[in-house]
Amino acid sequence: MNQEQIKSFWNDHPCGDHIVGGLHQRFDDDYERFFAAYDAWRYDQESHIPAMLDRVDWRGKRVLEIGLGQGAESEQLIRRGALWSGLDLTDESVDRVRTRLAARALPYEDLRQGSVLDIPWADDSFDLVFSHGVLHHVPDVHRAQAEIHRVLRPGGALVAMLYARHSLNYQVSIRLVRRAALAAAYPLRHSGRLARAPMLRQHLDNAERVGLRHYLALDTFTHRSTDGPLNPFARVYSTQDARRDFPSFELVAASKCYLHAPPLPVRRLSLSGRRMGWHLWVRLDARPESTPAQGVPAETAWTDEFGEVSL
Template sequence: MTDPAPNPHATEAEVEAAYADPKLANVLYHDWEADTYDEKWSISYDERCISYATGVFNAVAGEAGQPYPTAMELGSGTGFFLLNLMQGGVIKKGSVTDLSPGMVKVALRNAAALGLDVDGRVADAERIPYPDNSFDLVVGHAVLHHIPDVRAAFAEVLRVLKPGGRFVFAGEPTKIGDWYARRLGQLTWWLTTNITRLPPLSSWRRPQAELDSSSRAAALEAVVDLHTFDPAELERMAQGAGAIGVRAVTEEFAAALAGWPIRTFEAAVPQEKLTLRWRLFAYHLWLRLSALDKKLLSRVLPRELFYNVMITGQKR
């Protein structure tokens, strides 16, 4: 069966229908965003993101079993997690899957540019188009909160894993973390867009052009996020699907408190104002606060307070 083609220019009728269909909303939104996604989220395939991806993976799953002979990324987007794990020596051969044809296309393009052994399929997480016992590892980053039936997705992941195979999902929003991150973002957006109305700061105001017919799907950003998670609840979902050795770990508290205002500010001002000096400041601040989270705050604060939750488990 041939995978569907990307549709980066959704019609008005398609977008309207997507408000009642979360899967269609995710396809249309991520097809529209695919070609600019890496730039938007500062995704790269160099030492910075290799170190981040392998660090996250090892924090929840450890280094035992590496390198995994075969791995699939569920909801791969542009391939950020899988491709950087491959470059970091965690995985030998990979497969990318996503509900969005546009994302699969970009992920395979990124893999080819890096010279990595990767194939790909357009795939619904609740009906993964691979046979039973296909992979040694399944990974995902910021994907579970887009899936309508998370437990069904866990069951499918376990089906395509080989006996004893492992899954690792990272970058999922916690309930409390999402609450404070959204409010920090909203406050920062309000402050930035209003302060830059002042004449002396007008050059810092980013033009807010209305959506045209080529970017209608951008409005779907408000409806593609379906879930936030309590770490214990997420563990129970995976266990209920049949996983063993399930463990959830959280990260980013201080880093999230600073990171969300910084990301929102960057989205609200002209990109030419964000100098290399600013970007280095933001990156090194995030590194320092992440170290504070790992070395101190994770030992004294409840895991529910942190922004990101990561989970791992195995097939029997």
């Protein structure tokens, strides 16, 4: 897996684009209509995001956002007073975010195309780094976190959303339900009965190409089950995993949100995502250069909520 493959996928499949019909398809490049539809969908599905952002004091802080998607959170951060700069691996996302911010006359510091593996800013440039749903798609996350640490000022912090290992989506939907469904459908892959299920059809094509057993191996299947069957890379995180993969930081707060586990109809249930939510929000404070990471502590009960540990 290399960065060019990841860049190509996200350039062709900007986050959430297909769900509302596509900027270049249904909306015929009408950016305002597209952004309105996208934001309405996003904050209906993930209504916790604004409240989570409100737990951080962004005002007057130099903030770097890594991975921009459609710029929905970029706009939220700027409206909360951040001195915002943005970085995305793809030209497509950079162009969309630039268009969004210009249309809304929102001020910002800088916006660049580039890689988290080689962040194009000087040392000690930012007070905070924010990344929502991006770092779990970076294979060389150790290098990425070192680069984030480099551009943070002393006392800076990374606030990130990572896919949660201890979630209903991963433990039940991905590990059990979806793999079982694919195994059951595999003998029917040439029957024509699945023509109206394009996502399942793509999974079956993937499985036939590499072999069903290999495709259903959990490491492989996880990549293809978080952001569509063509997604090249994804991983999931517990708080222990976050401590391991971000050794230049100290994990000081964590919270889970967003009960999401397709095809299970969990949105109909009045349940909180606090225990089994798909989104793990973490605050990681940058360690001083001379302070090595300590041994990874065992995972503990879920008591380190954002509400209890201030961001």
